[in-house]
Amino acid sequence: MTDSLTIRRPDDWHLHFRDGDIMRGVVAYTARQFARAIVMPNLNPPVTTAALANAYRERIRAAVPAGAEFEPLMTCYLTDTTDPDDLARGAAEGIFTAAKLYPANATTNSASGVSDVSKIYPVLQRMEAEGIVLCIHGEVTDHDIDVFDREAEFIERHMRAIVRDFPKLKVVFEHITTADAVKFVENSSPNVAATITPQHLHINRNAMLVGGIQPHNYCLPVAKRETHRLALRNAATSGSSKFFLGTDSAPHLRSAKESACGCAGIFNAPFALESYLVVFEEERALEHFEGFASLHGPGFYGLPVNEQEITLERAEVTVPETLPMIGEDIVPFHAGQRLFWRLAD
Ligand code: DOR
Ligand code: ZN
Secondary structure, three states: OOOEEEEEOOOEEEEOOOOHHHHHHHHHHHHHHOOEEEEOOOOOOOOOOHHHHHHHHHHHHHHOOOOOOOEEEEEEEOOOOOOHHHHHHHHHOOOEEEEEEOEOOOOOOOOOOEOOHHHHHHHHHHHHHHOOEEEEOOOOOOOOOOHHHHHHHHHHHHHHHHHHHOOOOOEEEOOOOOHHHHHHHHHOOOOEEEEEOHHHHHOOOHHHHOOOOOHHHOOOOOOOOHHHHHHHHHHHHOOOOOEEEOOOEOOOOHHHHOOOOOOOOEEOHHHHHHHHHHHHHHOOOHHHHHHHHHHHHHHHHOOOOOOOEEEEEEEEEEOOOOEEEOOEEEOEOOOOOEEEEEEOO
């Protein structure tokens, strides 16, 4: 039995930090586990320009604890009126690593998102030419489409068209939740990849709805039925370089989750690596963990892999029921549960 695993330091290719006090309260959790993270731009107001992203990056850097090495990788929030020149300039200056397509009203702070993908075709053309990665929240928002079908429907209505019309554009299908998305990514060109969250590897939709409504297991896209979870576990642990780590960790205070209209998002940053590793061990795929966590992401983004290493050791950890946050508290993923790996300091 393997009792310790040393791998290159991982990165988180999909993360929400928010801003202000909450951001300052959560950055240390991610900086302890990851060398870099793709920081999502769905602030209120959103990060739509290079100047806004640069200022946000400085605020995050200032919140990294002394002695920790962590670099935020910034994204541009695409809207119907995104300026392709500003995006290209921001990428050339090293401010933007990617741009994020939120269909309008698909999720938290997405009201300013794209109302019709055809409106950003000039931006996508420019991104393809400049080699800027497109991150996609792949869900349709039509009220007549069942919430559990929104990802599969997005593939048919939009994903196929985007990859057909921009064959050289690098596309990350973010936080995939269905066997349909796994198949789409596997059958697409090497320019199409996907991130997978820990929660979608651990839970199916029962975790949200059985025994009463469980708001801390609610995120978007919502967890689907068990067959989809199993397809995601196969994809993540397969060794395919098309699938890599993206936590989608999203801090919402307990009061905002345990409410009549609970927010979408799961805060998994404090024990993200431990959570993923439980899955890789259960799937007998520990040898593929480094690829998923530390190699496939940089390979896809065309960035160097990290030189430092981390060690995870077999040891039981109990995830706290709550963590203090700005005078309130936040309930982390796996609250109160035992995990069987620990990131060594
Ligand atoms: O559950 C989610 N929370 N899904 C998203 O797409 C956004 C995120 C957030 O920003 O809270
Ligand atoms: Zn997200």
